Each structure stands twice: as C-alpha cells, then as structure tokens.
Amino acid sequence: MKAHQRFRHCPSCGEAFPGGAAADPLRCGACGFVYYFGPTCATAALLIDAAGRALFIRRAKAPAEGQLGMPGGFIGEGETAEEAVRREFVEEVGFAPEELDFLCSYPNSYDYKGVTYPVLDFFFVARARGDEEPQALDGVASVHWLDPLAVDPAEIAFPSMVQALECYRRRRDPARPGFLLPEGAMRD
Numbered sequence: 463m464k465a466h467q468r469f470r471h472c473p474s475c476g477e478a479f480p481g482g483a484a485a486d487p488l489r490c491g492a493c494g495f496v497y498y499f500g501p502t503c504a505t506a507a508l509l510i511d512a513a514g515r516a517l518f519i520r521r522a523k524a525p526a527e528g529q530l531g532m533p534g535g536f537i538g539e540g541e542t543a544e545e546a547v548r549r550e551f552v553e554e555v556g557f558a559p560e561e562l563d564f565l566c567s568y569p570n571s572y573d574y575k576g577v578t579y580p581v582l583d584f585f586f587v588a589r590a591r592g593d594e595e596p597q598a599l600d601g602v603a604s605v606h607w608l609d610p611l612a613v614d615p616a617e618i619a620f621p622s623m624v625q626a627l628e629c630y631r632r633r634r635d636p637a638r639p640g641f642l643l644p645e646g647a648m649r650d
C-alpha cells in the first residue's frame with residue numbers, strides 16, 4: 463500500500479481522511495496543508511575485479527531477504543549519491559570503492575512494514591584494487607564475487623538491479639573489466 467493511503471488524518475490539522483489521503487501529494491481540504499511523499503533516492507555500485515567478477519551481497523534482512531544485490535542503500539539528506547554509496551559499502555562490506563563511474567538510474571519500489579515507497583536508484587560502476595577483503599557486516603548474510611553477466615535474475619533483490627546489470631552488460635568494455643564504453647559505442 464502506498465504511504466498516502468495510510469494517512470487517515472491531516473498531519474497538520476487532524477482533519478479525517480476516511481479511506482486514506484486521496485493522492486500524492488496529500489492536500490488537506492480543511493487547512494490547505496500539502497505534503498509530497500516521494501520518491502526517495504537510493505544508490506548501489508557494481509564493484510568489478512580484474513577477472514570481471516562483481517561483488518554481490520546476500521541480504522540478511524527484509525525486504526528481499528536471502529536475495530542477491532550490490533552493496534548500497536538509501537541516500538541521506540545532504541549526501542551525494544557518491545558519498546552515500548561509499549558509506550553504505552563501509553557499513554555493509556568494510557571498505558569503500560575509489561573511483562565511481564555513473565552507470566544508470568532506474569525507478570524502484572521498496573516494501574517496508576506495509577508501506578510501498580517509491581524510490582529512484584542511482585547505479586555506479588567501480589574497479590576493485592585487488593586487495594579488498596569484503597566482510598558480511600550490516601544487513602549482509604554473505605558476500606560473493608560472481609560473474610555479473612551470469613547471475614540468475616530470479617536471485618536478484620530488485621528489478622532495478624536487474625536493469626542495472628543489463629545496462630552494464632551493454633555498456634561494459636570487454637577489454638577492460640569494470641570500465642564502460644562511451645554511450646555512443648554501446649553495442650545493442
């Protein structure tokens with residue numbers, strides 16, 4: 463259920479909304495209060511090693527518990543997407559990627575405690591140095607270096623991540639793992 467459908471009263475004046483607020487943005491007919499719900503922003507990065515493998519985490523918590531994803535998470539107020547993805551890497555696997563190349567963005571939705579949040583995901587690609595030792599930390603059950611072109615989409619936590627992997631498949635430079643071709647050189 464979308465968040466606005468859960469709002470039974472105006473958060474400013476207390477006016478009742480039988481059946482939930484009509485729409486996003488919420489507009490209160492009684493006091494004129496207006497509230498925009500979303501989307502919120504999130505970010506993740508595909509860290510590629512010299513063999514072309516990518517670092518995946520297996521999620522330890524809902525949503526998508528047990529599914530695979532790239533390290534990442536929600537972008538905080540005042541943070542850039544790059545700062546947020548580095549912070550999330552440190553929290554989840556114990557180190558941060560260095561140079562980040564923007565890959566693509568896709569809309570996503572995130573179901574949490576009975577509310578479906580609209581999200582916009584920003585994806586990056588980064589190169590592993592080779593001496594990282596990823597650990598399974600906050601919210602992570604295990605870490606895996608996997609071929610990003612061969613992972614079963616049914617195992618991936620979010621549709622936006624499946625789309626990001628497809629974008630990487632089209633934009634990757636086959637001669638240089640972890641690097642992207644210029645947009646104009648994309649193959650199909």
Ligand SMILES: [Zn+2]
Binds near residue numbers: 472474477492493
């Ligand atoms: Zn009101």
